[in-house]
Amino acid sequence: MRLLVIEDDASLGPWLRDALEAALGGADLVTTLDEAQAALQVRPFDLVVMDRRLPDGDAVTLIASMRRLTPRPSILVLTALDDPNDIAKALDAGADDYLAKPFEPVELIARARAVLRRNQLDQKGMTSVANLRFDTFARTAYVDDHPLILPRRELALLEALMRRAGQVVLREALDNAVYGFDDEIQSNAIDAHLSRLRKRLREAGCRAEIKALRGIGYLMSE
Amino acid sequence: MSLKSRSIASSAAMLLGGLISALLFCLFLGFIAFYGDDGALAQYDMAAEIKRSVRTDEAGRPQIAPTRRLLRFQRQFPALWYVVTTPKGSVSYGEIPARVAAGRALWDAPQPRSTYDAGGSELRLVQSTRAGEGASVLIEVGGAIYSSAETVVSLLREPDMTSTLLVAVMTIIILATILVVPTLIVRPVRRAAAAAEDIGARDGVRLPVDNQPTELKPLAVAFNRALDRIDAATAEQRRFLSNAAHELRTPLTRLRTRLERVEDREIKAELVGELHSLSATVTMLLQLARLTSQPMEMQRIDLVPVVRDAVAREVPTALASGVELELRGEAPVTVSGSAQAIGIGLSNLLRNAIQHGGSGGRVVIEVAAPGRVSVIDFGPGIGTAYDGRAVVEPFARGKQDAAGTGLGLAIVAQVAALHGAGLAIEETPGGGTTVTLNFPH
Numbered sequence: 001m002r003l004l005v006i007e008d009d010a011s012l013g014p015w016l017r018d019a020l021e022a023a024l025g026g027a028d029l030v031t032t033l034d035e036a037q038a039a040l041q042v043r044p045f046d047l048v049v050m051d052r053r054l055p056d057g058d059a060v061t062l063i064a065s066m067r068r069l070t071p072r073p074s075i076l077v078l079t080a081l082d083d084p085n086d087i088a089k090a091l092d093a094g095a096d097d098y099l100a101k102p103f104e105p106v107e108l109i110a111r112a113r114a115v116l117r118r119n120q121l122d123q124k125g126m127t128s129v130a131n132l133r134f135d136t137f138a139r140t141a142y143v144d145d146h147p148l149i150l151p152r153r154e155l156a157l158l159e160a161l162m163r164r165a166g167q168v169v170l171r172e173a174l175d176n177a178v179y180g181f182d183d184e185i186q187s188n189a190i191d192a193h194l195s196r197l198r199k200r201l202r203e204a205g206c207r208a209e210i211k212a213l214r215g216i217g218y219l220m221s222e
Numbered sequence: 223m224s225l226k227s228r229s230i231a232s233s234a235a236m237l238l239g240g241l242i243s244a245l246l247f248c249l250f251l252g253f254i255a256f257y258g259d260d261g262a263l264a265q266y267d268m269a270a271e272i273k274r275s276v277r278t279d280e281a282g283r284p285q286i287a288p289t290r291r292l293l294r295f296q297r298q299f300p301a302l303w304y305v306v307t308t309p310k311g312s313v314s315y316g317e318i319p320a321r322v323a324a325g326r327a328l329w330d331a332p333q334p335r336s337t338y339d340a341g342g343s344e345l346r347l348v349q350s351t352r353a354g355e356g357a358s359v360l361i362e363v364g365g366a367i368y369s370s371a372e373t374v375v376s377l378l379r380e381p382d383m384t385s386t387l388l389v390a391v392m393t394i395i396i397l398a399t400i401l402v403v404p405t406l407i408v409r410p411v412r413r414a415a416a417a418a419e420d421i422g423a424r425d426g427v428r429l430p431v432d433n434q435p436t437e438l439k440p441l442a443v444a445f446n447r448a449l450d451r452i453d454a455a456t457a458e459q460r461r462f463l464s465n466a467a468h469e470l471r472t473p474l475t476r477l478r479t480r481l482e483r484v485e486d487r488e489i490k491a492e493l494v495g496e497l498h499s500l501s502a503t504v505t506m507l508l509q510l511a512r513l514t515s516q517p518m519e520m521q522r523i524d525l526v527p528v529v530r531d532a533v534a535r536e537v538p539t540a541l542a543s544g545v546e547l548e549l550r551g552e553a554p555v556t557v558s559g560s561a562q563a564i565g566i567g568l569s570n571l572l573r574n575a576i577q578h579g580g581s582g583g584r585v586v587i588e589v590a591a592p593g594r595v596s597v598i599d600f601g602p603g604i605g606t607a608y609d610g611r612a613v614v615e616p617f618a619r620g621k622q623d624a625a626g627t628g629l630g631l632a633i634v635a636q637v638a639a640l641h642g643a644g645l646a647i648e649e650t651p652g653g654g655t656t657v658t659l660n661f662p663h
């Protein structure tokens with residue numbers, strides 16, 4: 001695991017590097033856009049944690065070029081700007097997530113893990129939450145490495161929830177994940193599938209928890 | 223309607239209509255003054271008046287009982303003569319020409335005929351009779367001719383075919399002017415106004431100047447210049463706000479990372495709490511500043527997904543405080559507004575409800591047609607801590623409440639005001655606070 005921190009603040013930069021290194025693995029720190037570009041050309045990174053305001057420009061310009069790299073690094077933007085337009089600009093450019101400053105150190109690590117997990121799922125077809133593991137290519141879920149037999153729709157639900165573990169997955173998103181265009185959606189079908197899925201996971205000894213949020217959606221957490 | 227606020231277009235149309243009819247009238251008068259009367263008009267008037275004066279006695283012989291007007295004509299035209307003949311006899315007045323006198327008192331069958339005096343340099347109509355088949359009275363008349371002024375007066379008194387036609391044409395022209403001119407004048411103005419309406423809150427869009435009529439060009443240019451100034455001020459304000467956000471949040475972030483080094487858990491938790499409320503204040507001040515100073519783009523939006531997104535954003539905070547969030551409302555609820563601003567307002571309402579009403583264990587969010595969003599908590603309620611409206615004033619907060627910043631409801635009130643929405647704060651039946659936003663439909 002290799003991380004790149006792009007942050008020009010003399011006190012925050014080293015702290016970010018040290019905190020991320022302690023939690024996730026080796027991290028490098030650069031303080032300008034030029035240095036960041038140079039670093040990205042030298043070696044691949046799994047995760048880039050970046051500030052937007054750098055002495056030589058807006059780091060949003062860097063995101064597009066990072067998206068073209070293989071393997072593509074996950075991008076977490078730290079921003080002191082909370083104008084919804086600014087946030088939308090970063091996400092539209094291709095950032096995986098953003099975190100508003102000031103942030104809780106725990107939150108930073110959790111978000112970094114979440115974007116890494118999603119990226120891993122996209123690139124390696126694997127993701128895991130607690131002792132639950134999902135292989136998208138084999139279409140199989142494992143609890144403590146024991147395969148779990150799940151019907152097609154529950155498998156699709158599980159994948160959608162694990163992809164965004166730690167975040168609220170809205171009901172529409174689950175509907176879209178489970179049903180095709182031709183399927184007729186019954187209003188409570190998702191809830192029924194989910195309660196069966198939860199029961200199966202519990203019985204298999206899974207420690208990941210799926211929380212139901214009435215009228216909103218579901219949240220999977222460790 | 224006062225004269226000041228009357229439409230320029232209809233004033234112009236009235237003026238134009240008036241001018242055109244005055245011009246036509248003058249042309250008509252000029253025409254009469256130039257050509258005058260050839261006698262036909264005067265003699266028609268005489269004959270008409272004579273007809274009114276004719277009586278017949280028991281034997282059927284005609285008699286003249288001159289009307290006042292006929293007497294006046296007789297004084298006015300000393301050469302006037304006339305002969306009135308019926309099958310039973312005749313009566314005359316004035317010096318009758320010899321040729322007419324020769325045929326006097328002879329009844330001949332009614333037929334159209336004209337008599338011209340060809341003695342002078344030009345042809346002069348002496349007498350013209352047009353009689354129908356059932357005519358019982360024949361009037362021969364001569365010796366009267368109108369001056370120009372008299373012709374006009376006569377025509378005004380008894381309009382003939384020509385003048386009726388002229389009046390009709392004038393009326394049509396005036397009506398057409400009144401209908402057409404305003405449209406001609408108003409259409410480009412309307413087009414410019416529609417273009418201005420389309421500009422809305424987006425930056426950089428301007429009124430087209432090149433295809434404006436000359437009169438509207440200065441207005442369009444001035445309008446665009448005003449927009450330039452507003453855009454510049456808005457951009458400046460946006461720059462200022464993002465600089466302020468950066469300059470305030472960077473040291474807060476630095477401070478937060480330094481707090482990691484504090485060994486004493488209790489002191490650390492206390493300091494982190496203080497820092498959180500400080501950064502919440504910064505966030506809300508920036509939100510309030512943005513809401514009051516930045517233009518918003520109003521669109522038709524469905525409230526349900528906007529509310530659902532806002533609720534989903536607050537789920538982690540709610541779960542951390544042990545509060546369950548529940549959203550009710552499925553059908554689309556369409557209102558006109560800015561999804562961004564409504565989202566910000568709702569986030570603040572939800573955080574308020576979680577923070578102050580969280581002891582109830584759950585917060586219910588209801589969305590219902592035509593445009594209502596309610597955030598219902600089951601906590602201790604807002605009670606008597608606030609006095610009336612003051613609750614939505616910036617920095618107002620409950621007396622026992624140290625944790626709040628007093629900005630949340632001010633932001634909500636601002637969002638409500640921007641949308642013309644009603645904001646109601648009530649007690650939840652059974653205890654707690656219900657805050658309702660009512661968007662105009």
